[in-house]
Amino acid sequence: MSESTATGITAIAQHTSGVEIVLDRVVKVYPGQQAPAVQDFSMTVAPGELVMFVGPSGCGKTTTMKMINRIIEPSSGSISIGGRDVLSLDPNELRRHIGYVIQQIGLFPHMTIAENIATVPKLLGWSKPRIAERVDELLETVQLDPGTFASRYPKQLSGGQQQRVGVARALAADPPVMLMDEPFGATDPITREKLQAEFLRLQESIGKTIIFVTHDFDEAIRLGDRIAVLSDRSRIEQFDTPANILAEPANDYVASFIGHGAALKRLALVPVEEATLGAAVGTSGAPTIEFAGNLRDALDVLVLTGLPAVDVVDEQGRAVGSLSVDRISAVLGAELPGRTAGSRAGAR
Numbered sequence: 001m002s003e004s005t006a007t008g009i010t011a012i013a014q015h016t017s018g019v020e021i022v023l024d025r026v027v028k029v030y031p032g033q034q035a036p037a038v039q040d041f042s043m044t045v046a047p048g049e050l051v052m053f054v055g056p057s058g059c060g061k062t063t064t065m066k067m068i069n070r071i072i073e074p075s076s077g078s079i080s081i082g083g084r085d086v087l088s089l090d091p092n093e094l095r096r097h098i099g100y101v102i103q104q105i106g107l108f109p110h111m112t113i114a115e116n117i118a119t120v121p122k123l124l125g126w127s128k129p130r131i132a133e134r135v136d137e138l139l140e141t142v143q144l145d146p147g148t149f150a151s152r153y154p155k156q157l158s159g160g161q162q163q164r165v166g167v168a169r170a171l172a173a174d175p176p177v178m179l180m181d182e183p184f185g186a187t188d189p190i191t192r193e194k195l196q197a198e199f200l201r202l203q204e205s206i207g208k209t210i211i212f213v214t215h216d217f218d219e220a221i222r223l224g225d226r227i228a229v230l231s232d233r234s235r236i237e238q239f240d241t242p243a244n245i246l247a248e249p250a251n252d253y254v255a256s257f258i259g260h261g262a263a264l265k266r267l268a269l270v271p272v273e274e275a276t277l278g279a280a281v282g283t284s285g286a287p288t289i290e291f292a293g294n295l296r297d298a299l300d301v302l303v304l305t306g307l308p309a310v311d312v313v314d315e316q317g318r319a320v321g322s323l324s325v326d327r328i329s330a331v332l333g334a335e336l337p338g339r340t341a342g343s344r345a346g347a348r
């Protein structure tokens with residue numbers, strides 16, 4: 001490795017919380033192919049941001065992501081992480097400083113869970129006590145008891161547990177950047193929701209810069225700070241926050257991707273505290289909604305109970321006000337100042 005390469009890696013490795021990723025006119029033409037799989041892809045991802053790539057099969061999501069850690073070499077264009085040109089760095093070294101989680105998990109079957117998590121720290125030459133401490137810490141972070149799981153083998157874990165280990169392994173050397181390729185895709189819907197919720201909580205504390213590939217638009221809405229909706233050759237059709245994409249899809253392609261129920265999806269993003277509450281009703285025995293909940297949960301209660309209003313309660317269970325369908329609708333209306341009814345309908 002040249003000296004400048006070593007300096008570049010050190011600069012990336014110094015960071016543990018997120019750094020900026022910049023892709024500039026990145027192109028990938030696979031050998032023997034006429035058309036590029038990725039054409040002129042440019043994007044800046046802010047430090048600590050969680051960006052979701054969503055698009056149909058074959059549009060180039062994975063190719064684009066894999067060029068960042070150089071599992072796939074770009075044909076042209078530039079990519080930088082924390083201001084360092086990744087194409088000038090040693091690819092193997094680079095990968096040790098970028099966490100990588102894939103759907104197939106890729107745990108080594110003949111290694112224990114602890115050994116799996118320790119792979120990169122070992123390659124980086126960490127001491128045994130430091131590695132052991134890190135493995136325990138990470139298992140706890142992903143809610144697996146080290147005493148129970150550290151010495152097990154992957155096949156002795158459920159799919160969801162294996163996926164948690166995959167995340168722990170990617171985090172082992174505390175990389176500033178994580179690339180995640182359909183990481184929860186192979187799990188059943190309930191496990192998937194659980195993993196998503198855990199992952200969101202985790203990201204709140206670690207603040208990595210993350211690129212996350214998914215087919216599932218609802219997953220993108222739930223997790224992303226911003227979503228890039230991609231079409232053929234990784235063309236960016238829209239790159240914006242989930243709320244903005246739901247409220248105002250850039251074109252018919254994005255609208256079709258959102259599918260039905262955009263208003264309901266938007267409600268799930270709006271916390272109860274953003275609504276203007278009415279007076280508490282105080283009907284005894286009626287279901288309530290927590291102040292920390294979202295407007296979709298509140299609407300669920302209203303629909304299921306048929307009540308005109310549902311009480312909102314604080315952490316102590318005290319009613320602090322109430323929500324009705326009108327009050328919930330008013331929040332969505334207020335989010336779209338000056339928008340005509342016609343354009344709102346377009347956000348379907």
Ligand SMILES: Nc1ncnc2c1ncn2[C@@H]1O[C@H](COP(=O)(O)OP(=O)(O)OP(=O)(O)O)[C@@H](O)[C@H]1O
Nearest residue numbers: 030031033037055056057058059060061062063064
């Ligand atoms: N090694 C390869 N050689 C030739 N073409 C390839 C290669 N890998 C991918 N492609 C092609 O490049 C395009 C983009 O593939 P890519 O895997 O990036 O898409 P994707 O959006 O991630 O798809 P999926 O969601 O199905 O994983 C596809 O048309 C694919 O057939």
